[in-house]
Amino acid sequence: MNKRFIGTVISLATIGLIGIIFIQLFWFQKAIKLQEDQFNNQSQIALKGVVNQLFKKTQPISFVDNDCAQLCDLESPEVLKAINVVLLNSLLTKEFHDLGITSHFQFGIYSTLTKKFAIKGSGVNERKVVKSNHKIALTCLHKADGYVLSVYFDKEKDIINGRLFPLMLLSQLLVIGLAGLFGYVVYILNRQKKLGEMKSDFVNNMTHEFKTPISTISLASEMLLKPEVFADSNRVGKYAKMIYDENSRLRSMVERVLQMAILDKGEYHLKMREADTHQIIRDLIQRFILAVKPLGGNICINLKATRYTFKIDKIHFINIISNLLDNAIKYSPEKLHITLKTWSDDIGFYISVEDKGMGISQEHQRHIFRNLYRVPTGNLHNVKGFGLGLYYVKTLMAAHGGTVKVSSELRKGSKFELFFPFIHQNNTIDEQDSEESQSVTG
Ligand SMILES: Nc1ncnc2c1ncn2[C@@H]1O[C@H](COP(=O)(O)OP(=O)(O)OP(=O)(O)O)[C@@H](O)[C@H]1O
Ligand SMILES: [Mg+2]
Numbered sequence: 001m002n003k004r005f006i007g008t009v010i011s012l013a014t015i016g017l018i019g020i021i022f023i024q025l026f027w028f029q030k031a032i033k034l035q036e037d038q039f040n041n042q043s044q045i046a047l048k049g050v051v052n053q054l055f056k057k058t059q060p061i062s063f064v065d066n067d068c069a070q071l072c073d074l075e076s077p078e079v080l081k082a083i084n085v086v087l088l089n090s091l092l093t094k095e096f097h098d099l100g101i102t103s104h105f106q107f108g109i110y111s112t113l114t115k116k117f118a119i120k121g122s123g124v125n126e127r128k129v130v131k132s133n134h135k136i137a138l139t140c141l142h143k144a145d146g147y148v149l150s151v152y153f154d155k156e157k158d159i160i161n162g163r164l165f166p167l168m169l170l171s172q173l174l175v176i177g178l179a180g181l182f183g184y185v186v187y188i189l190n191r192q193k194k195l196g197e198m199k200s201d202f203v204n205n206m207t208h209e210f211k212t213p214i215s216t217i218s219l220a221s222e223m224l225l226k227p228e229v230f231a232d233s234n235r236v237g238k239y240a241k242m243i244y245d246e247n248s249r250l251r252s253m254v255e256r257v258l259q260m261a262i263l264d265k266g267e268y269h270l271k272m273r274e275a276d277t278h279q280i281i282r283d284l285i286q287r288f289i290l291a292v293k294p295l296g297g298n299i300c301i302n303l304k305a306t307r308y309t310f311k312i313d314k315i316h317f318i319n320i321i322s323n324l325l326d327n328a329i330k331y332s333p334e335k336l337h338i339t340l341k342t343w344s345d346d347i348g349f350y351i352s353v354e355d356k357g358m359g360i361s362q363e364h365q366r367h368i369f370r371n372l373y374r375v376p377t378g379n380l381h382n383v384k385g386f387g388l389g390l391y392y393v394k395t396l397m398a399a400h401g402g403t404v405k406v407s408s409e410l411r412k413g414s415k416f417e418l419f420f421p422f423i424h425q426n427n428t429i430d431e432q433d434s435e436e437s438q439s440v441t442g
Contacts, residue, residue: 006193013182020175031167035160035163039156040134042099042100043134046095046096046101047149050091050095050136051149053095054083083119084119085119085120085122088107088109089121092107092151103154103155103156104153104155105151106121106124106152106154107120107129107149107151108124108126108150109138109150111146111147112146112148132150134153135151136148198372201387205386206257209253210250210253213249213250214246214250216243217243217250220243223235224236224239256388257386257388260371260392263395268399272312273312273313274310275312275314275317277308277309277312280317280318284321291329292329292338295329295336296336297332297337298337298338299325299339300338300340302340305349306344307349308344308349310422312420313396313400316400319392320392321418323389323392324353327414327416329355331357331358331383331414332357332358332413333357335357336355336356338354339355340353347421347422347423348421349422350418350419352415352418353416354415354416356413359409359413360406360408360410369393370387372388372391373387373390390404393416393418397419397420400420402421404419
């Protein structure tokens with residue numbers, strides 16, 4: 001799948017999703033309108049029912065049939081007097097209740113001409129009742145003045161929304177779920193894309209790194225095959241050493257990549273033993289000083305921890321610090337000044353490795369512990385690496401129950417801080433085994 005195709009699919013899916021949301025909003029509006037109409041119809045039916053009941057109760061003459069319209073010849077306003085608030089209230093309550101409307105309502109009978117109320121419930125807001133849509137003409141009861149019975153529902157909007165609520169909620173949840181899933185798919189696609197790029201960088205780097213020792217070995221063995229070289233024991237020794245060194249380099253690179261695959265699957269066991277970490281650090285620094293001195297740099301150590309003997313996997317411990325020192329050297333092209341400090345408290349042991357090198361921008365700091373991640377340097381490939389070191393550090397620190405933190409400023413330097421807890425909880429650690437684990441990185 002190429003970038004453009006993925007981009008087009010994502011854009012189309014986004015447009016589709018936005019379209020669905022708009023269509024849904026449109027249908028919500030329609031549904032609300034329909035519910036309003038239905039509510040109006042229901043209230044009309046109820047009001048008609050009430051009027052019919054009123055006729056039954058107040059009709060001084062006998063019914064021709066049950067139709068209100070045919071009983072409209074009652075001219076006497078006296079009829080109004082026969083209707084009392086309690087009766088009207090109970091009739092309205094019953095009719096609305098039968099139609100499933102239980103909300104509180106205000107009601108009254110008023111003249112459309114004078115807007116004067118002939119009958120009204122207690123605490124009625126006349127303005128609201130007059131403005132209400134739910135009314136029915138009472139011309140049957142008093143034709144001349146055009147009296148109407150009007151009802152105002154305090155929570156009409158809530159009733160209508162309440163009826164639609166379950167459906168709206170469900171469809172909104174579905175859309176949110178869909179949008180969430182879509183976002184997740186885009187995120188995964190993006191990650192996959194980045195991972196793909198990182199993997200191809202890794203393969204390029206790897207090929208490059210492998211090429212040098214392979215060609216050196218091939219050249220040296222070619223020389224060894226020459227009779228004049230073969231006869232000269234000094235030169236044989238020189239080329240044999242070259243082959244040996246380059247072969248060791250190749251082996252350690254292959255080992256490193258293979259071990260990384262094991263790390264990735266979590267198939268490793270730590271061999272925890274009490275060890276003097278200060279002594280290990282001192283020994284290690286001796287090795288690194290040899291590498292730093294010719295480059296005109298220096299390494300300062302400040303070992304202040306009061307408790308420095310505790311259980312660690314020695315080989316992994318060495319590898320973790322080696323990786324940090326290795327990075328500090330690699331990424332300090334100008335000012336090669338490294339400081340290693342240790343300190344301790346009640347809960348654990350701390351190590352910091354600080355350099356005055358190129359630093360890491362905030363944006364990249366979040367990613368540097370990911371497998372194969374390397375800060376992009378454009379087309380510059382002067383600093384070799386696979387992006388495995390810090391991933392290794394993070395994974396092994398977690399296996400020790402500890403943590404690794406970075407603080408860095410671009411062009412000013414970086415500081416990596418390790419924390420080893422004295423009591424760790426990680427049950428993947430094999431404490432019984434006294435053998436030390438194999439070297440992973442160096
Ligand atoms: N001390 C540092 N100063 C500046 N950048 C650093 C430092 N340490 C790590 N980085 C950045 O973090 C990235 C990841 O580091 P990591 O050690 O995982 O990989 P690497 O050094 O590139 O390769 P490898 O360790 O596998 O040889 C590096 O590519 C580098 O850009
Ligand atoms: Mg590294």
